[in-house]
Amino acid sequence: MASVQAAKRALRAELKRRLRALGEGEKRRQSGRLARQVMQHARYQASQRIAVFLSLPDEVQTAEIIKDIFQQGKECFIPRYQPHSNHMDMVKLASYQEIASLPVTSWNIHQPAEEDVREEALSGAEGLDLILMPGLGFDRTGNRLGRGKGYYDAYLSRCLQHPKGKPYTIALAFKEQMCESVPVSENDVKVDEVLFEENKTQH
Ligand SMILES: Nc1nc2c(c(=O)[nH]1)N(C=O)[C@@H](CNc1ccc(C(=O)N[C@@H](CCC(=O)O)C(=O)O)cc1)CN2
Numbered sequence: 399m400a401s402v403q404a405a406k407r408a409l410r411a412e413l414k415r416r417l418r419a420l421g422e423g424e425k426r427r428q429s430g431r432l433a434r435q436v437m438q439h440a441r442y443q444a445s446q447r448i449a450v451f452l453s454l455p456d457e458v459q460t461a462e463i464i465k466d467i468f469q470q471g472k473e474c475f476i477p478r479y480q481p482h483s484n485h486m487d488m489v490k491l492a493s494y495q496e497i498a499s500l501p502v503t504s505w506n507i508h509q510p511a512e513e514d515v516r517e518e519a520l521s522g523a524e525g526l527d528l529i530l531m532p533g534l535g536f537d538r539t540g541n542r543l544g545r546g547k548g549y550y551d552a553y554l555s556r557c558l559q560h561p562k563g564k565p566y567t568i569a570l571a572f573k574e575q576m577c578e579s580v581p582v583s584e585n586d587v588k589v590d591e592v593l594f595e596e597n598k599t600q601h
């Protein structure tokens with residue numbers, strides 16, 4: 399339905415305005431609290447294979463979470479997306495320190511080069527246990543508005559085909575990213591939980 403696309407476009411613009419108004423200190427403060435919430439989360443503690451995004455400046459910062467994943471002896475996977483499609487893999491990251499040495503994409507996100515051969519999370523029987531999800535906006539029923547390329551929706555539908563089934567999904571949000579309701583279409587996959595300051599929603 400065309401009107402859903404228009405509603406998404408309008409909400410993305412509104413959310414980008416809200417995010418631009420957020421100061422660096424406030425983003426750091428909320429990110430610190432959310433990182434602790436993740437580390438204390440039973441689903442996180444029980445997860446061995448975790449996919450996490452390398453945060454952009456307007457997203458909840460994930461550096462402390464990534465360090466903890468390695469400290470806890472868990473396995474860490476990061477996005478490798480193909481710019482001109484909606485294809486994304488989650489590939490193995492060897493260490494926190496490795497991130498700085500990875501090339502950057504046109505969106506200025508570190509990711510391994512296409513020819514860099516790495517384990518893809520869904521290539522083996524183990525799959526993924528948990529995906530920490532980015533996004534521009536969320537509502538309390540788990541609807542998610544991304545950056546409009548469908549990478550995560552397409553990836554989650556691939557996860558559904560995997561013998562292990564869909565991993566648990568937790569979105570990380572600044573409280574300014576919470577919306578009354580997010581417009582969705584058939585391809586949109588809900589997240590299991592949205593973590594934001596002082597509160598959380600579970601479905
Ligand atoms: N940190 C992070 N990594 C990620 C994602 C993400 O949302 N966050 N992705 C999740 O998909 C994939 C990359 N997809 C992206 C899609 C768009 C933009 C982006 O900056 N878009 C512009 C406007 C796009 C346009 O021209 O229409 C923007 O948002 O300002 C960035 C990443 C994989 N890696």
Ligand SMILES: Nc1ncnc2c1ncn2[C@@H]1O[C@H](COP(=O)(O)OP(=O)(O)OP(=O)(O)O)[C@@H](O)[C@H]1O
Nearest residue numbers: 484543544545546547548549550551552555585586
């Ligand atoms: N599972 C899928 N298979 C094929 N195309 C898809 C799938 N999911 C979404 N798409 C397509 O991707 C495009 C963008 O979708 P949408 O606007 O929901 O992006 P988004 O959820 O904001 O982005 P992202 O998931 O990358 O954060 C749409 O044209 C949609 O039809």
Ligand SMILES: [Mg+2]
Nearest residue numbers: 544548551586
């Ligand atoms: Mg979507």
